[in-house]
Amino acid sequence: MYKFPLFQSHLDLAHSYWQRLLSPTDTVIDATCGNGQDTLTLAKLCSEGTLYAIDILPRAIELSTAYLCQNLTAEQMKRIRLIQGCHSHFPAVIQPATVKLIVYNLGYLPGGGNKNLTTMVDSTLLSFQNALPLIQNGGAISIALYPGHPEGLREQEKILLFVRELSPKIWNICHHQWPNRVNSPSLLLIQKNQQ
Numbered sequence: 001m002y003k004f005p006l007f008q009s010h011l012d013l014a015h016s017y018w019q020r021l022l023s024p025t026d027t028v029i030d031a032t033c034g035n036g037q038d039t040l041t042l043a044k045l046c047s048e049g050t051l052y053a054i055d056i057l058p059r060a061i062e063l064s065t066a067y068l069c070q071n072l073t074a075e076q077m078k079r080i081r082l083i084q085g086c087h088s089h090f091p092a093v094i095q096p097a098t099v100k101l102i103v104y105n106l107g108y109l110p111g112g113g114n115k116n117l118t119t120m121v122d123s124t125l126l127s128f129q130n131a132l133p134l135i136q137n138g139g140a141i142s143i144a145l146y147p148g149h150p151e152g153l154r155e156q157e158k159i160l161l162f163v164r165e166l167s168p169k170i171w172n173i174c175h176h177q178w179p180n181r182v183n184s185p186s187l188l189l190i191q192k193n194q195q
């Protein structure tokens, strides 16, 4: 096992940004909750806010619910809304400019999930279009990308083209890559201006 001083993976790096950004009362969306691991990290960081956790697979919602129930109190669970559905549309109850962070960990359900049931570029891009107006000033979108499989590579390429068109006066965007690892995941961060 390797040990590096700042972070081991794109997910460690993502978590350290979330920690810096979030306050306890924030509203947050996990747009791909999967097994619930990212959701748990977010639930601990926004312990008094509302957390929406979305996944298209009923199995992912079951796994996330079980994992969160094991690791959180009943009181903490009341702040989490688990939603089975496509993230291309967000719950209507979420008002524009009220969400501090939206997290995407793209790809397929880890741990034996069906690799054909992966996020798809068209619905991911539609989701981003609907996500941007929800972000409050000083908020962000965090996206873990997996170009090591064909749909993941297409997704990364199209997403990078999409974000290049966003106004630099409103959106500050950076893409972390690991150039000495072949086909490694990457981390895209989209921050909204504070004002």
Ligand SMILES: C[S@@+](CC[C@H](N)C(=O)[O-])C[C@H]1O[C@@H](n2cnc3c(N)ncnc32)[C@H](O)[C@@H]1O
Binding pocket: 031, 032, 033, 034, 035, 036, 037, 038, 039, 054, 055, 056, 057, 060, 085, 086, 087, 088, 105, 106, 107, 108, 109, 110, 117, 118, 119, 120, 123
């Ligand atoms: C890499 S996994 C997420 C891992 C998760 N964040 C965790 O911590 O365990 C990607 C997830 O995206 C989900 N997904 C795929 N297409 C989706 C869609 N259109 N809307 C919402 N979720 C989707 C998959 O079912 C899968 O569970």
